[in-house]
Amino acid sequence: MTTSLFTESRGQGPHLVLLHGWGLNSGVWESIIEQLEDHFRITFIDLPGYGRNASVLPSHYDLDSITSMVAECLPNKCSLLGWSMGGLVAQKIACEHATNIEKLVLLATSPKFSQDEDWPGIKPNVLNTFEQQLEHNYTKTLDRFMAIQALGSATAKQDIKFIRDFIQHYPMPDAEALRAGLRILADTDLRTRISEIQCETHRWYGRLDSLVPVKATNSIATLQPNSQTHIFAHASHAPFISHPEEFIAQLLSLFSTDIKV
Template identity: 45%
Template sequence: MAEMLKIASIGAGTPIVLIHGWGLNSGVWQPMVEQLQHQFKMITIDIPGYGENLDIELSPYTIEHIAQHMVETVAEPAIYLGWSLGGLVASQIAFQFPEMVKGLVTVASTPYFVKQQNWPGIEANVLQLFHRQLNQDIKKTIDNFLKIQAMGSPHVRQDIKLIRDLVMQYPMPSAYTLDLSLSFLEQVDQRQILAEISVPLLRIYGKLDGLVPKAVIPLVDKLVPNSEKVIIERASHAPFISELKVFTESITQWINECC
């Protein structure tokens, strides 16, 4: 049995579990937590090998095992909100443990990240480049990824600086962890799983997102016709950073209506 994950919790009310994206950590949620802690119980949890859980080793390091470990750690029914790679983890939790999920929110995420003939996404060679860069310079690789995430935002430099300042409160993950978790973006295909998820689902997108293109949105609409979606006009890949007010209002309204 792996060591129990560390989590942080503040506030009271409906619990919301926040799962970060690739290369980053739970520090990225700080502005959102400050906004919502007076209405909800805000729970942040780092993916094993990241942030507060830097030293926790899971074997096998699979998305299914991470999902199981997170649910066992949180140990109460909650809304699970996952950003980017975290959206895959949160969706896996909703699929595996629906009785522990009051609602699912995916943010700037997609059930399959890689571009294919009939599916928009990230070019496979971009992800392969990140794999190669990880072996040379971890910090530079993360910085390059931050630039891609903020691309399209009306205030790119401010967004990159804020995200960097938030996540640098914690030590960097190892190249090994980054390499393994980057493989999730290449290999995990949840298109079938997403269609079978039974809990209430809200999908939030940034219209200017350079990693999850807006062309994927109607395709996901068909997979989950009963879900709701919000497209934030002036946001890119991190809408909770660039458009925090619109983002938190969308979350609050949906939770009050559905959960």
């Protein structure tokens, strides 16, 4: 099935759209949303098959189809913040629907997540294992994935608890969306496309991130030389959870001429 995605908007100010990562939903942003609402018109979009869009699926679930669905419901002239797999969607949107994007913030994401001999990333067998484990127990699989996301963070256990507590208020994700999402992470390679991105682009990373290794940042910057890089020195894969004040300050600095701080 395919139909329009549900979206929710809160706050006043410049339009900022938030896209979450694999296995999760828009609940991941709840710990910082009150601060953001004071400065932005925030729009939440659960990716197809996730959260409040758990029952909204394209006929064929791949990056092209979910990108098109998200792009269709973006506010006019918005900025887009994509985290993890949401960052793949955001990069694809910026390549193909650039006229509607003012600023692009790519958080703990990459044009290619899967590791190969000349590219740092997630080992393919790790993603294969997660796909196999999904068939038996989604909750345990997600817990393991969140543990990898938080690996290296000084507040790892707390980070995982925050994420779990916030996302559980939303519907469970669709099983096919979970499987297809892992295949998207394993197979997508946008390295030859990101030089096409024309809008203002900011790429933010956690220095301790094991899913998007910091050693990939120089290669990504070479592929998109007009992008700006920032590294959260003490963060892992979810800086907005582990270091919310630093994350919000960094975000507000991008919009210093557009908002009242």
